[in-house]
Amino acid sequence: MERSAGRSSRRRRRSRTLLGGTLAVATAAALTVTGLVSTAQAADINNAKNAGFESGLANWTCSGGSGAAVSSPVRSGTSALKATPAGQDNAKCSQSVKVKPNSTYALSSWVQGGYAYLGVSGTGTTDVSTWTPGSSSWTKLSTSFKTGANTTSVTVYTHGWYGQAAYFADDIEVTGPDGGGGEEPGPVIPAAPAGLTAGATTTSSVALSWNAVSGATGYKVYRNGVQAATSTGTSATVTGLTADTAYQFSVSATNAAGESVKSAAISARTAKEGTGPGPGPAVPKHAVTGYWQNFNNGAAVQKLTDVPADYDIIAVSFADATPTPGQVTFNLDTAGLNGYTDAQFRADIKTKQAQGKNVIISIGGELGTVRVDNDASATAFANSVYALMQDYGFNGVDIDLENGLNATYMTKALRQLSAKAGSGLVITMAPQTIDMQSTSGEYFKTALNIKDILTVVNMQYYNSGSMLGCDGKVYSQGSVDFLTALACIQLEGGLDPSQVGIGVPASTRGAGSGYVSPSIVNAALDCLTKGTNCGSFKPSKTYPSLRGAMTWSTNWDATAGFAWSKAVGPHVRSLP
Numbered sequence: 231m232e233r234s235a236g237r238s239s240r241r242r243r244r245s246r247t248l249l250g251g252t253l254a255v256a257t258a259a260a261l262t263v264t265g266l267v268s269t270a271q272a273a274d275i276n277n278a279k280n281a282g283f284e285s286g287l288a289n290w291t292c293s294g295g296s297g298a299a300v301s302s303p304v305r306s307g308t309s310a311l312k313a314t315p316a317g318q319d320n321a322k323c324s325q326s327v328k329v330k331p332n333s334t335y336a337l338s339s340w341v342q343g344g345y346a347y348l349g350v351s352g353t354g355t356t357d358v359s360t361w362t363p364g365s366s367s368w369t370k371l372s373t374s375f376k377t378g379a380n381t382t383s384v385t386v387y388t389h390g391w392y393g394q395a396a397y398f399a400d401d402i403e404v405t406g407p408d409g410g411g412g413e414e415p416g417p418v419i420p421a422a423p424a425g426l427t428a429g430a431t432t433t434s435s436v437a438l439s440w441n442a443v444s445g446a447t448g449y450k451v452y453r454n455g456v457q458a459a460t461s462t463g464t465s466a467t468v469t470g471l472t473a474d475t476a477y478q479f480s481v482s483a484t485n486a487a488g489e490s491v492k493s494a495a496i497s498a499r500t501a502k503e504g505t506g507p508g509p510g511p512a513v514p515k516h517a518v519t520g521y522w523q524n525f526n527n528g529a530a531v532q533k534l535t536d537v538p539a540d541y542d543i544i545a546v547s548f549a550d551a552t553p554t555p556g557q558v559t560f561n562l563d564t565a566g567l568n569g570y571t572d573a574q575f576r577a578d579i580k581t582k583q584a585q586g587k588n589v590i591i592s593i594g595g596e597l598g599t600v601r602v603d604n605d606a607s608a609t610a611f612a613n614s615v616y617a618l619m620q621d622y623g624f625n626g627v628d629i630d631l632e633n634g635l636n637a638t639y640m641t642k643a644l645r646q647l648s649a650k651a652g653s654g655l656v657i658t659m660a661p662q663t664i665d666m667q668s669t670s671g672e673y674f675k676t677a678l679n680i681k682d683i684l685t686v687v688n689m690q691y692y693n694s695g696s697m698l699g700c701d702g703k704v705y706s707q708g709s710v711d712f713l714t715a716l717a718c719i720q721l722e723g724g725l726d727p728s729q730v731g732i733g734v735p736a737s738t739r740g741a742g743s744g745y746v747s748p749s750i751v752n753a754a755l756d757c758l759t760k761g762t763n764c765g766s767f768k769p770s771k772t773y774p775s776l777r778g779a780m781t782w783s784t785n786w787d788a789t790a791g792f793a794w795s796k797a798v799g800p801h802v803r804s805l806p
Contacts, residue, residue: 239387251727274527277335277411278386283309283446284486289325293389296321301448301462301553302599303398305368308447308462308553310400312599314389316693317742321397322389328409329377329384335406336503338372339388342359342631344395346371348402353758354378357713364395373664375696382409393695395633405647420446420483422490424466428498432620433473434613435499438481439465446483447634452492454478460553467559469617474502510625510654516805517542517657518798519688519731520787521592524548527708528564529739529785533570534578534589540790540799542587543658543685545628547783548595549618556607557614557641558593558600560622568688579623583769588656591618594630601633608639612646619651626656626685629676634665637675647685659687660733660780663694663716678724679689687720688731688780693742699767709742713754717776718769721758727773731782736787736794748797759805774806 279289284307286299297313304310329335331354339348341362348371349359360373377384390397425441438451442464449465451459454477454549459466471477473728476499480492515629520541523529537544556653562572567783579589591616593600615627623764627647629640648655655682665673666689677687691713696706699715700722713732720730734751735741757764781787781799787794 243430247419249297252383254436254693258591260679261336270461274406275334275408275412276403277329277406277409278325279327279411280325282307282400282486283311284419287311287701288322290323292323293321293323294319294727296325300599301557302399302601303342303368303549305342305400307400308484310398312343312396312398313388313390314396315392315394318392320371320389320392323399324385324387326383326406327386328411329381329404330375330407330409331381332578333407334374335374335376336372336405337386337404338370339402340368340370340400341365342368343390343397345391346397347374347387347389347391348398348399349387350375350404351387352381353480354381364397368400376661380571384594396655400536402666403707405683408715409701418445419488420485420490421628423449423481423483423493424483426479428479428495428496429465431498431501432617433469433501433620435467435469435617435621436471436477437465437467437621438479438480438498440481440493443483443800444588445485446484446490448483450482450484450489452480452482455480457555462553463561464551465559465684466560467550467614467617467621469613471500473500475500497677510583510588510656511560513656515728515775515777516540516802517686517731517778518795518802519543519545519686519733520736520784520795521545521547521780521782523783523785524560524567527561529783530788531566531568531570532785532788533567534575534582535668536788536800537582538787538795539585539587539796541784542778543590543598543656544582544592544784545592545622545630546631547592549591549593549600549615551600552614554610555604556600556602557637558591558611559614560618583625589623590626590628590658591622591624591657592628592630592660593614594632599633602639603636604639608643609646611643612639612650615647616650625654626651626658628658628660629648630660635672635676637679638695640672640676644680648680655683656685657683658685661687661689662689663697665689666716666720666723667698674720674723679718681725681729684725684729686729686731686777686780687725689716690782691716691746692733692735692741694744700769701767703767705767708746708750709765710746710750710753710757710763711767713746713750714757714764714769717754718767721769721773721776727775728777730773731777731780733782736781736783739789740782742784748794748801752801753800755779755801755805776805778802778805
């Protein structure tokens with residue numbers, strides 16, 4: 231799901247024609263301009279500013295709002311660049327770097343994720359670039375360039391490739407003679423945080439907040455003198471605590487220079503047993519899911535109580551990753567939501583639940599970097615999601631991870647969460663179309679692994695291009711055939727019809743491509759459940775218990791006058 235207005239966060243593979251043709255041409259071009267790497271002289275410096283993105287995107291410009299500084303994964307320090315291609319944007323991030331004329335510079339960057347390019351233009355001689363088709367671990371890209379007789383600045387850039395996954399970059403170097411900007415001064419150790427206070431408590435967690443510290447890039451939270459959590463913001467929830475027990479908490483500030491002294495300690499006691507939330511409302515046989523945005527990207531800003539009654543499941547978007555692998559937290563964007571307070575938000579969750587709606591927390595989205603790939607991160611995921619359920623009263627969790635997932639450990643995490651939360655837990659998933667083309671895919675395997683506790687898979691039928699249907703034919707997005715033929719793969723691949731939903735944008739502005747009118751959504755629902763209103767593809771049988779539909783987002787729906795929910799909501803309720 232996307233955070234930037236009018237632009238998608240979902241990356242889909244382009245057609246084989248694009249990858250085999252245009253991409254091949256671009257690749258060949260990149261290879262022909264790659265230079266030889268030179269050895270930097272002893273007096274050389276790194277002329278790039280904010281080379282490790284420790285100061286966010288300062289000194290960098292990213293096309294179409296495609297870039298963001300993230301806390302994981304990083305190669306060094308506390309931040310790295312994440313840039314996400316979308317539509318016709320290859321997520322180019324660039325910086326103007328001062329250089330000396332007639333000089334040689336070594337250019338390098340560490341990259342990870344999808345296709346990643348590193349290059350320089352405006353050299354006055356031969357502009358160069360180098361690339362990698364993607365890597366699951368940090369890989370170094372290196373080349374060199376020579377400046378012309380009158381060159382005093384060059385443009386250094388990174389970018390990804392159209393339709394491919396996000397890439398990460400860190401520790402970019404333009405090493406050579408000082409071009410006049412000088413090397414950046416190193417950071418100084420920050421001061422100790424002030425204003426530490428305890429907020430909501432559950433039987434196993436305590437929410438903490440504190441004042442921001444100038445120059446800090448992160449914070450460490452201590453419980454009884456032992457580090458218990460980390461945060462890149464000014465709040466954290468410490469989990470894994472014992473009920474009705476007093477703890478001492480303190481916090482320190484960190485950056486690349488080191489760690490501050492600890493703040494003054496405060497005391498907080500966990501809640502007594504029996505104070506957690508009970509089972510939530512039952513999900514209807516046919517249900518509509520909508521994502522509610524905890525940020526302002528140009529869509530209508532909403533309170534939870536502004537979400538229409540047509541929505542049965544409301545997925546709060548999104549939980550935030552912490553530096554602890556697998557662990558998540560949630561921070562309400564009060565400023566972006568026009569002063570919507572934490573107390574109002576919590577009360578509105580209860581109001582929606584009293585109306586028979588389920589409110590769940592969504593994990594992932596455009597900036598989500600949650601990784602669950604070992605036993606420790608699986609446990610951290612389960613514990614932290616359950617702590618949020620206890621703290622806010624969420625009824626469950628939505629898995630919307632953009633960078634893929636590990637079926638083995640996500641299965642473990644969700645089963646641990648289920649053991650904690652009980653039979654009322656709501657689990658939804660929002661994979662890309664490519665993730666559900668085969669039962670061998672990690673998303674599909676995860677869905678099948680948890681079939682006994684899974685509520686619904688609302689695959690996103692957009693930002694995709696053409697894909698294969700269950701009959702082996704290729705279908706273009708934006709048609710009833712695309713919706714029905716791709717849903718058929720899940721329905722015949724092992725999921726119960728009640729676990730299959732159709733996910734679409736609420737308006738043309740909700741995604742980069744793939745918007746279909748509500749009438750097309752309703753026709754697809756009829757085709758799958760009743761065998762009527764089909765296009766050229768007609769499934770061999772009907773699936774009357776199909777769960778329903780999903781949209782990104784309730785905010786974009788509101789922007790378009792709720793045209794989507796007014797049409798699709800009643801139709802879903804009328805299904806057999």
